[in-house]
Amino acid sequence: MIVAGAGTGKTTVITRRIAWLIEQGLVKSSEILALTFTEKAAGEMEERVDRLLPMGYLDLSVHTFHAFCERVLREHGMEIGLARDFRILTEIDAWLLARSRFDAFRLDHYRPLGNPTRHLRDLLRHFASLKEEGVWPEDYRTFVEALNPSPEGVNENNRLKELARAYATYEAILHEANALDFGGLILYTLKLFKERPVVLETLRRRYRHILVDEFQDTNTSQYELVKLLAEPERNLTVVGDDDQSIYRFRGASIANILVFDEQYPDAKHVVLTTNYRSHQEILDAAYGFIQHNNPARLEVKTGLLKKLSAQKKTGGFVEHVHYGSLEEEARGVLDAILEARKKDPTLAWKDVGILVRANDHAAPFVELFETRGVPYQFLAMRGLYVKPVVLDMTAWLCIINNPFDSVSVYRVLSHPMWKMETRDLERLSHAAVKQGKSLLGLNLDLIDQQYILETPDLNEALKRINFFLTRELEILEAEKKVAKETKKQLGKM
Structure with missing residues (x-):
């Protein structure tokens, strides 16, 4: 396990390890599988490995989890009844398909009279969460049927039965449409591995060394996939940092990185603590804030020392200001910018940046800048x-x-x-x-x-x-x- 704090050169470490494994003759390039979370990260990893090695290796497998599962299912999915030409649905595609077959769900509790499809998007997100936890419709139905509700809990039990029935209906609709959603890609790959051990053994022989990037953001199904592929040789390298987990809202399980030592007791630890990105003032402030996550942190549970040290020289300062509302914060930030420009006339508007956690949080800033005539550019991460x-x-x-x-x-x-x-x-x-x-x-x-x-x-x-x-x-x-x-x-x- 490589515990790589923010700005410590995580990608460099992964790519150098891949290059080292190949150069030392420990594995062929075709026997390495690297799993990432974004296409951009996969492309960057391939590019860096290519620069490190004397000749290109076109058979190196660097994929996102979903791309890897798609590749496996197109090659072997017929073993469990999947057609090779199945379609992959985006969240919007899945919603359109479900809405087009809305009557098939036979909803009652989740079908308000004024707007029958109002809860449909939330239902699909619930099903996606179930898939991230490795739960099939039949598992969900079995769980609900095993409940023994009190007289007061009958309505709640009926609601759960409706959810279980709707989940099964949704999967049937996907099957009829020859389609899979993103959660289904991983769920069906797990099904393939468990029901067709010959396929799993073929892939284990093909990929003798597995690397996982951003391990702290894996969900239950993804980690189960990694564990199945890594057996029995357990040539597994995971890179992550529990303090950087940002995808819990979509099923990422911080428990994966916290229990890794229990499941792989012989694993070696490498802790990267030299930060090449920020000044020490920023690192110290961040370290102070993250202590509020104790005791559910790797540092506390294992005794690893993860406090980061900056390579850059000291510069700038960090100030923590707490406001009563987002609107008040926007006014306070603008006042600080105006004061800074007053002290330094050479400071241009384009020299100032404001980071927000979500697009919606930027609204008060944008509205205030419009009102006050402040030039700005809003760069939202809503994809094309x-x-x-x-x-x-x-x-x-x-x-x-x-x-x-x-x-x-x-x-x-x-x-x-x-x-x-x-x-x-x-x-x-x-x-x-x-x-x-x-x-x-x-x-x-x-x-x-x-x-x-x-x-x-x-x-x-x-x-x-x-x-x-x-x-x-x-x-x-x-x-x-x-x-x-x-x-x-x-x-x-």
Whole structure:
């Protein structure tokens, strides 16, 4: 276990260890599996290893947990009944799919009259949390059925039974759509390993050394995956710091790093305490704050000394100011900036930075700066692929690629330009399931026999979409022919 405090060169240590293992001939590059939490971290790790070694190693496996599980399931998922072409749903995709099949959930407690789908997003997040803990729908149902409620607890028990039933329904909907959500990627990989030990043994022989980055942010299912892969040789390197755990809200279990010594008693410890990023004043202030997490800290439980020492020379100062509200804090921060600019006229607005824990916390600052005419740039970490216009364009592209992609069709039909009534969307989705067709392949005459549709010109809307798709597919086919002919002509030159 490498305990790497903030700014201590964690990535450098991981990449140098990978390079050392290869250079010493202890393992082949193809026998190393490095697991990270972001694509950016995986790419950076590969790039650094490539620079350290005299020649490139294209067979080095550096993946996020989800990318690794996707790769395993596409290769071996048929062993447990998964098709190789399964789709991976984002949180928004999963919500759209669930909403399109909303009636199948048969909700009562979680279906308020005024807004039937109000709790749907929270339900999906609850199911995601269950998957992070390795809980299958049948496990959840068994747990609820084993409860023996008192007369006063009958309503609560019925609520839990509804949750268990809804979880099972959600998984059935995913299965029908040939889709997995992110939690399902890891859950089904665990299922594969446990039910098909031959597959697990194949991967154990393939990956003789495993490294895990940001180990403190692994959840129960991810740690179980690592433990299964690492047996029996236990050539495992984990890098993390319990004081830097930031993903508990999405299932990360700080217990993983705290109990690591119990499960791997022969593990060696390397503690990195030299910080290359900050001045000592910042490190001391942070160390003082983190003491409030005691006694649930690695330092207290194991006696490891983790206090960081700065390599940089002393500079600047840290001041802790407590305000009564966010609005008061924004005013106080702006006053401090104005005072600093008054003392130092060369201090530009662009030389000042304000960090907040969440995007919502920035709102009072932005509003105040707008009111006071202060120039600012708000850099939110909302990715490009969650912007509605990008999601809409992606849905169109998905339909062009696969007109039977009902989740994408549902998003397109939900766009205000079609003026589609929500109730009609649900009816269409229900009819598509009954007819065994995609939303675009529906027989609308059959639907008219069952429902009085509330959307004017519904047939016209679907015709326009089909016309657009037909035109785009013709263009795509023409481009393919041109590309094929060009390749043929180039081959003659």
